[in-house]
Amino acid sequence: MAEERKVSEHYAAIAKAWIDSRDEFEHLKDASIIYLESDHRKKSKRKKVFGLCEKVQDKNKWAIPADFTITFYRPHMEKLSEWQQEIVVYHELLHVGFYGEDEPMQTIPHDMEDFRQVIDMFGSHWDEDGADLLNTALLIEISEDASYLEESENSKGGEE
Numbered sequence: 001m002a003e004e005r006k007v008s009e010h011y012a013a014i015a016k017a018w019i020d021s022r023d024e025f026e027h028l029k030d031a032s033i034i035y036l037e038s039d040h041r042k043k044s045k046r047k048k049v050f051g052l053c054e055k056v057q058d059k060n061k062w063a064i065p066a067d068f069t070i071t072f073y074r075p076h077m078e079k080l081s082e083w084q085q086e087i088v089v090y091h092e093l094l095h096v097g098f099y100g101e102d103e104p105m106q107t108i109p110h111d112m113e114d115f116r117q118v119i120d121m122f123g124s125h126w127d128e129d130g131a132d133l134l135n136t137a138l139l140i141e142i143s144e145d146a147s148y149l150e151e152s153e154n155s156k157g158g159e160e
């Protein structure tokens with residue numbers, strides 16, 4: 001079955017909440033990123049892949065008008081809690097190597113199996129079932145910001 005990807009306002013809202021609220025994402029405020037959801041059960045080295053950050057190649061920009069795409073794999077993501085999903089979004093944003101329109105762009109590789117920053121913030125077993133997450137207050141704040149952003153996006157030009 002061919003993989004299907006569609007644009008996701010849900011993940012865009014979570015990403016915007018992270019970018020707006022955290023200094024480590026200050027450089028991403030002007031980055032152009034398209035957030036996608038895929039129905040594919042992606043694996044890499046037999047591990048589930050939750051998200052994938054890709055730089056859009058210059059030759060493809062006529063079709064994908066962005067510098068980066070971040071794809072989230074629904075069959076794996078839907079098994080995670082809302083907070084764990086937020087951490088996946090945080091993780092994927094750390095892959096975005098954007099430092100301004102005129103600077104070279106690239107995806108940033110992990111510094112360990114995960115990013116040290118993700119492990120330090122949320123605990124090393126954050127992706128396991130029933131994981132005890134660190135920094136839950138921050139995750140609650142991001143959920144609230146994201147649902148606010150998503151609601152205001154949905155109410156643009158619609159009927160109530």
Ligand SMILES: [Zn+2]
Pocket residue numbers: 091092095110
């Ligand atoms: Zn990664």
